[in-house]
Every structure is written in structure tokens, then in C-alpha cells.
Amino acid sequence: MSATIKDVAKAAGVSVATVSRVLNNSATVSAAATEQVNNAVKELGYSPNFLGRNLRRCETNVILAIIPSTEQTFYSEIIRGMQNSASDHGYDILLSTSNSTYSLELRLLNMLFNRTVDAAILLGTQLDYKTLMELNDKYHIALCCERAEGADVLTVSVDDEGGAYAAVNYLVKCGHKKIGMISTNITSASSFDRESGYKRALNDNGIPFREEYIYKGTYDFIDGANGLEYLKGLSDPPSAIFCVSDILAAGAVKKALSEGLKIGEDISVCGFDNISLSSMYTPEITTVEQPCYEIGRTVVDELIKNINNNEKTNKKIKLPYKLIERETVKKIL
Amino acid sequence: MSATIKDVAKAAGVSVATVSRVLNNSATVSAAATEQVNNAVKELGYSPNFLGRNLRRCETNVILAIIPSTEQTFYSEIIRGMQNSASDHGYDILLSTSNSTYSLELRLLNMLFNRTVDAAILLGTQLDYKTLMELNDKYHIALCCERAEGADVLTVSVDDEGGAYAAVNYLVKCGHKKIGMISTNITSASSFDRESGYKRALNDNGIPFREEYIYKGTYDFIDGANGLEYLKGLSDPPSAIFCVSDILAAGAVKKALSEGLKIGEDISVCGFDNISLSSMYTPEITTVEQPCYEIGRTVVDELIKNINNNEKTNKKIKLPYKLIERETVKKIL
DNA sequence: GTGAAAGCGCTAACAC
């Protein structure tokens, strides 16, 4: 139905090889032939069928990025960074959502197996380190935002431990000595690292760690609310709470507000991520910013390097965080 | 490097045709041969190369969904609906973001031209109706969430006009007679339809339409804030505001709060979309819900019908809205 | 500078 390279060749009065050459600029072709081909292309409305090209070349120039879902605005800037880098290198980024489901994630990775994509970037994977290493052996993959314990795979993320340390340290500098934390039960290296940072900051400031000061739910808004309820219900409740994400922080703030607490006076809250929600909130949420755009660019830069050189580096890159002081943390005496 | 169907055939001691048959269940194969093939597949870790298959079949079974960005959580449920329908029909949905840019959108549509995908769904396109019609002529496309004026293309969206009518009518029933609107300058059929609904509701309630009661910015949070500032700055300011989206409503609410206004008493605000933000806000935002999941399912259902029957129906489907009463609209005397 | 032809991996007639 639609024109093929043969049709173009016929219309231009040249061979398919010549057509291919002008289409790909792959060899010098006489000006006359070039023009004839270009005219024929225009005339026939020809677009090369990439199925043929990709099969022949054994590459697609597309990279699949698997994100849990688009419900988190957090991924938006990362994706933009990925796309810009990809575009610079002649690649396209295609997205797919896994709903954080192991089986769906595996199903999407089929695109790697069946050669439909050249590489995959996993943002918050459910896969274990063994599976990841096996994948990395045979294909090009990268982890983004979330490292996987024990997996020697190209990984780009923020400095989670350092960011958490900075946040808690800031809380201490604001006079807080009783600092709770809302984290997650879900196995996640970033949460683990943020907990480590929390503990190290406590320790460096001579504040003993209290087990009951950590609340763990899942990752949702409601867990933030539950966390606040739990922590404020303690006989000796914290005056500040460090949350492992802004969504959790927002949930905590909303709950505190609904209980008549004054944010900043009765309770300070600090989040992590700096998603757009944080500055849309009233009061605006103090948080730790991730360099999302840079994370996205970097992971694609490195991944494409791996594709081109065929020895993989499996770098683990940690990009710097930035503390964003806003309205949910205040100095106390 | 990786195994091909030939390798499997050799290892199984059968022909490539037989391998293909058991792989695709396309014809009856003896139990013995089937087992041999399956064993060989397992042994070699074989995965069919879809580049070959797709080229041969002239189809990819993937549908591209082009969204403006993942910054809007709004698309999340739509995508889930699309994926579930696609999965039911043996298709995959791949996403790409256009950043609402004409050129980037066109670049993505190349995947249609070069046969890398079987169809495309446009969520909020920048393309004009002529281009859309041309595309629809040669390829399978669908519009989702946003109809395009004059484009006879399969379209699935909420009943924008009706939803706006219901919202404004509700405002009137709450005693409001001075009702402003925050809309957008950006050409958008959904905004246009929502404005129509606003006007019809005013008219049906005997309230004269006032030009100065409509504020138009872009689509961002800040425009909601600006809209509120403008409307409340009027010599005869409205007591209620209908916003064309929840993001705009949130911006208006935050601004009102920061100016010391009491939401519900001094000013009522109603949004549109019912994104997750709306129920995370304090106060929670009254809004018009779109049946996102259903919209996603429906557009893919219909698109695949179009792919299979080769006469296109170009249906325009409007799904029902639902008014969600929350805290930003209150009864006045 | 150009063309003929092989072949990427697969499916689907077609013959048996």
C-alpha cells in the first residue's frame, strides 16, 4: 500500500542502493541522482519503513524507560532530561508504566528480549539484584533514582543519604531535638539510604536514635497522615518530622492541619524530592530537592556510552541534592 | 549473537516453519515436535526477534500515546485504562511526551510513518484539524480528552460542556449570583466547551454574562493565582469562581488563602478534572470528575476496532462527568 | 558514483 524504497528507485530511475545512500547520507552520490531521489521521495510521500531498516541494522535507536506510573509528577523532569540527551544522540525515549508490578515490569522487558528496543531504564524497579545482573549481562539496562543493593548495574540517583543527613541536620540547627521520621515498609534502597542519613545526622548531633520515632507505611499520601497521627500520639511526641518523600510530607501536613496543629509551631515537617506539589501547598513544604533533569540526562548519556563502547562501565553515579527552605519548618527554642 | 529461529529449528531437529507454528500456535503440530521445540527454546534461551516478525506481518501491535507531559497526574488513570484495554487485545501502549510542542509532536508521529507503531493516540494535540484529517486518512489515530474543532477523527472525552454546566449550576444553587471563571488563552476545545457550559448555566438561571468575569491566562498553577487576584480586584468581585482545571483552582485557592480570604465564606472555588491534588489540598477542592479510566479504555477499544475493521467509524464519544462536592464551595445567603 | 544481490529473522503459502 504505502511506497517502498523500490518504488522510489523506480520513480527516480536509480537503484535501491542509491536511494538508500541518499536517505542515509552513507556515501557520496552525484548531485543529479540525489535530486532525482529527493524528488521521487517527495512525490510518493515516501517514508522509510523502519521495520526493515531496524531488522537489517539490528538496532532500533529507541530506549524504553519503565516508570511505576505517571501519577508521580516527580518523574516529569527526569523524563525531559532523558529525552533531551537521547535526542542529542539520535535516540528516542519511549515510556511505559509498570504500576510497580513485578510481572508487568518483566512483561515490558520483553521488548528488550525481542529486540524492539535497544536498552531499558528502570525507574524504581521491583526486580531483585540477581535478575538485574542477568539482564545487564545480556542487554543494556540502567537504574534511575533507585539503586538496587548488590546489583552491579549502571545507576544514577541523587545522594539520598547525604540529602537526608542535610535535612535532619537542618532540623537540629532549627532547635529540634525530638525528630521523628516517616518512611516506608516497601523495600527501597533510597528509603534505606535516607534512613541511614537520618540516623547519622542524629548521631553526629549527639541525639540518641529512638525506634518508636520511625513510622513506616507504604508510599501514599494517606501514610503521611497516618504517620503524623502515630507520631503525635506518642507520649513524648517529636517536634519535627523528616519524611522520605514530599507526598508523605503533604499527607502529614494535611493531617496536622485538620487536627488544628500549627505547622512550624506545633510541628515542623520536611519532605524529600521537591515535587511541584510542595510549592503549591499551603503552607509550602520544606524539602530536599533532587536534580531531576540532570539525573535524566546523565542516565541516558551513560547508557548510550555503554551501548557504543561495548564494554560496560556499570558506574554508580550520585548527584547532589539541595535543601529547599520553605514554610513547614520553623526555628524553635 | 542471540539465537534465531534457525538455531531453534536445528536444535529441535525440525524446520523453521514448525518452530514458527508452535511459537504462534498457528497450526496443529504433533506433541512430539512441540516438545522438542519448547525444549530447544528453553535450552537456547530463545526469544523471537520481533523486528523480523513485525516486518513480515506488517504490524507491531503497539500503540503510541502522545501526552503533553507527565507533570499532570491527570493522565495517570487514563493511561492505566488504555493499557488494560490494549493488553486485553494483545497490544502494548507506549508513551511519549510532546511538551505541548508542535514540532516534537510531529516528530513523534514519525513512528506512525515509519511503521514503528500501528496507531497513535493524541492527548491534547497541537495539530490543526487539517493535519489531523490527513493523518487519519492514512493512519490510525485517535484524540483523547480533547476534541479538535472540525476534525472528523475518533475522539473520546468527557462531556465538557455538561460538566461545566453542572458545576456552575451547583454554584447558583449554593446561592451564588456573581460567578467568575478562570479559563485559558490557549486554544483548546475543552476549555471552549467548558466556557459554553458556564454561559449556558448562567443563562438558564437568568444571570447575565459579564465579560470582565472571565480571566484567561495559560494553564499553570500561577495563572490560577493571577486569576483570583484579578477577579477579587474587580470593583464588583464575584463570590464564586469556576476554574477550567483543578490546577488553576488550586492556584486560586492558595492565592486566596495567602490574602487572608476564607475559602467558602469570602470566595468559593470549583475546579475541573478531580486530579489527586484536589483531595490532598487543605481545604479540599470541589470539582467535576472525569471518568479517566473509562476514557482510556474506551479510546483504545474503539481504536483497535478501527484497526481491525478497515472502515473507520470516527466516533465522537462523550463520557459522563460527576460533580464532587468538597470544601471550597459553600452555601451563601 | 552506481547497481546487483545477499541476507537481517521471521511468517505463510504451497507442496507433499
Place this chain on the structure above:
DNA sequence: GTGTTAGCGCTTTCAC
């Protein structure tokens, strides 16, 4: 029930 083979659209060697 199975194998042989043509060919999907393209790129690329190899001759010329």
C-alpha cells in the same frame, strides 16, 4: 503434520 521457499523493506558488500 511437516518442510521448502519466497519475500516483508531495508542496508551493505562487492563488482564494476
